[in-house]
Amino acid sequence: MPPVLARFYDTPPTETGPGTETWICRAANFVVTVSRVAAGAVLTRDNPDEYVLLSNDLAATVTAGTTGAETIEAAPDSLTIVPPGESRIVARTAGTLARVFSAHATDLAAKAANAADYANGAPLVAPLGEWPAPKGGYRLRTYALADHVTEGSFLRVFRTANLMVNPLVPWAAARDVHKLSPHSHGDFEQASLALESTWIHHLRTPWTADMDDWVDDLHAEIGSPSVTVIPPTIVHTSRNIAPMGRLVDVFAPPRLDFLQQGVVRNADDYPMPA
Structure with a gap:
């Protein structure tokens, strides 16, 4: 299988919604999405497992749970781990954010611009497997990336x-x-x-x-x-x-x-x- 070069900046979005444009690319075991959003735009998801939000250049309010039981503020240039189940991302400022999902997000994998590349599987790639749940259970976790720089x-x-x-x-x-x-x-x-x-x-x-x-x-x-x-x-x-x-x-x-x-x-x- 050759490398995939997905030039989001030069191709139409895969999905559009109120104040959002989203591009989707997949690999065998994961899916990457990039969204350009307006301030106030909302991205919702009911996901089978955890996913990762990279806030990049915007701030967002992230809520997890069917009743909004857990909410955090994701600052620009942060990484947030979103637990399985329902979630809601509200952009507080306009900008670009990215989300990374495992291949268990089968709906997104099917929508990917390069989905046909994996129609026959990926025989060289080891399977995703099942790894243990996090200590203390699934919950929102957010990390300011500037706090995680190591010299050298x-x-x-x-x-x-x-x-x-x-x-x-x-x-x-x-x-x-x-x-x-x-x-x-x-x-x-x-x-x-x-x-x-x-x-x-x-x-x-x-x-x-x-x-x-x-x-x-x-x-x-x-x-x-x-x-x-x-x-x-x-x-x-x-x-x-x-x-x-x-x-x-x-x-x-x-x-x-x-x-x-x-x-x-x-x-x-x-x-x-x-």
């Missing part, structure tokens, strides 16, 4: 029971081309959600014994907002070519290597699988 690292990794989301510390300048990080993943996809700046994703398909399978390297320039889904085994690295590069990496299920390295900021809230 761009990682700001958070997880739910089914998802792992890494809103990288923004690059204030174009990324140093002498300090890139080409790597690959054996059995899971990575989505790179670009919320600001222009990016080049460098993608290399490994050679096989059959030369007919060889594919030229891809150096894909892409703006924001956009989603790039990178299949297993593809060697990849990314760099912004304009200031203030804001990029979010998405994985599902959560990555065991990140958990074992101790870089997950909310790891204490979520038990490891048996």
